[in-house]
Amino acid sequence: MKRPEKGASELSHTLAIEPDTRGYRSCSHSATHIEFCAPGYIHYARVVCDRCGRFVDWLPKPSTVIRQKMIARRLALLGRSSELNPWEHRFVKDVSEKRKLSPRQEQKVDEIWSSHQKELGL
Numbered sequence: 001m002k003r004p005e006k007g008a009s010e011l012s013h014t015l016a017i018e019p020d021t022r023g024y025r026s027c028s029h030s031a032t033h034i035e036f037c038a039p040g041y042i043h044y045a046r047v048v049c050d051r052c053g054r055f056v057d058w059l060p061k062p063s064t065v066i067r068q069k070m071i072a073r074r075l076a077l078l079g080r081s082s083e084l085n086p087w088e089h090r091f092v093k094d095v096s097e098k099r100k101l102s103p104r105q106e107q108k109v110d111e112i113w114s115s116h117q118k119e120l121g122l
C-alpha cells in the first residue's frame, strides 16, 4: 500500500491552522476610541476599533507632534535660505526628504537653526 504523500499532509495541516473567517464580515474600523498606554511605555496611546476591539494604529505624543511640526517648519525656512554653507545646505536638503529624523539629526537641525536664526530675521 502506498503511503500518503508527505507534501499533501503538510499542506492540509497548514490550512487547518488558518483562522476560519467564513461567515464573518470584515470590519472597516469605522468607529474608534483611544486607549492611553502606561506612563513610561514606548508608545503614548493606541487607537482601537469600537466594534471589533482590534488595534488600528499608534498615536504619537502631542509634544512629539509639535516638535516634528516645528522641525519641518525650520527645515522649510532653512532650505530657502542663502546664508547656509554648502555642507549645511546639503544636510538640510537631505533630512528634509526624510520621514523621521534621528535624535542626532534633530540636534544638528537645532544647531543650524540657532546659528542662522538672526540672519533669517526670525
Ligand SMILES: [Zn+2]
Residues within 6 Å of the ligand: 027, 028, 029, 030, 049, 050, 051, 052, 053, 054
Ligand atoms: Zn473593527
